[in-house]
Amino acid sequence: MRDLNDLAYFEAVVRHRGFGTAARAIGIPKSKLSRHVTRLEAELGVRLLERSTRRFVVTELGQEFYRHCQAVIAEAEAADDVAARVQGEPRGLVRVSLPMGISHALGRQLPGFLQRYPKLRLQLVIANRRIDIIGERIDIALRIRQRLDTDANLTMRAFGESANFIIASPDLIAQFGMPESPADLRAFPTLGHDEDFGDSQWLLAGPDGAEEIFAHQPRLACHDFNMLVEAAVAGIGVTCLPEEACRQELATGQLLRILPDWHGGRGIRHLVFTSRRGMLPSVRAVIDFLLATLPDMTVDRATLSSALSSPPARTLPSTR
Numbered sequence: 001m002r003d004l005n006d007l008a009y010f011e012a013v014v015r016h017r018g019f020g021t022a023a024r025a026i027g028i029p030k031s032k033l034s035r036h037v038t039r040l041e042a043e044l045g046v047r048l049l050e051r052s053t054r055r056f057v058v059t060e061l062g063q064e065f066y067r068h069c070q071a072v073i074a075e076a077e078a079a080d081d082v083a084a085r086v087q088g089e090p091r092g093l094v095r096v097s098l099p100m101g102i103s104h105a106l107g108r109q110l111p112g113f114l115q116r117y118p119k120l121r122l123q124l125v126i127a128n129r130r131i132d133i134i135g136e137r138i139d140i141a142l143r144i145r146q147r148l149d150t151d152a153n154l155t156m157r158a159f160g161e162s163a164n165f166i167i168a169s170p171d172l173i174a175q176f177g178m179p180e181s182p183a184d185l186r187a188f189p190t191l192g193h194d195e196d197f198g199d200s201q202w203l204l205a206g207p208d209g210a211e212e213i214f215a216h217q218p219r220l221a222c223h224d225f226n227m228l229v230e231a232a233v234a235g236i237g238v239t240c241l242p243e244e245a246c247r248q249e250l251a252t253g254q255l256l257r258i259l260p261d262w263h264g265g266r267g268i269r270h271l272v273f274t275s276r277r278g279m280l281p282s283v284r285a286v287i288d289f290l291l292a293t294l295p296d297m298t299v300d301r302a303t304l305s306s307a308l309s310s311p312p313a314r315t316l317p318s319t320r
Helices: 004-015 019-026 030-044 060-087 110-116 170-176 182-187 225-233 243-252 281-293 301-309
Strands: 049-051 056-058 092-098 120-126 140-145 154-168 200-205 211-216 239-242 266-274
Touching: 004 019, 004 030, 004 060, 019 030, 056 060, 092 281, 110 120, 120 281, 140 281, 154 243, 154 281, 182 211, 225 239, 225 243, 239 243, 266 281
Parallel strands: 092 120, 092 140
Antiparallel strands: 049 056, 140 266, 154 239, 154 266, 200 211
């Protein structure tokens, strides 16, 4: 019988569109992946991939073979799920996607959680991009968006609201003064969190439904919220970030929330997971851990109801 590992490694290489990215994603050496795929091609007597130092192409036969590999792996995972449900003990791999800037909230509690469940393995995918939960085989995704997903194949668990705060260091405020309106921000250097060419924009929401667009040319722009927080603490510029990303620095006084009557958009915090895997003991344990560990998890039902019933507003790109 063919080694299912060969099929799984080939599926990973195609799904991640390369040996290097697949090796990093699943945590095994690139050379091992290459050996397994080469052995698979030799046993089949066909060419599944065309690869060189500059090109990576899946052959037509390889694409058809890939689809069958996906089905085989899905069935193997379903078989594991059956056994896991019977055993009741959290075990096996759980993949969780988190936005940048939020993972630090788990740092202190995570070792104790893993010690409590020695047969559980956890893989965190940390990125500020839209995650394809099914395509990337993610079990749980933490999202912060204006409205909940409506995909019938996904289950949602909302746990509160998040806002983008306008923040700056005390030293920067001492140098430029405390702004009293969004227009005063034009005197400040700024930090942005988009990577598109050209000016950045923040759509700021204020009292009584007021909105202002603040266009600026940031001194530093990137998707890495941790880097932006560090730059803000160092006084490089004022920025607008989700409260989760800067909560600790605000609590310690390293950063100040300025223009507190204004914010850069609100979003609903929620966990997303596939219905099929939602009741696995391992997935349930991780969901419970996230809800207990991440800050401010109590659902504000009045705020949540208002957010869901109101029309979508234009906001800054939220964490994903």
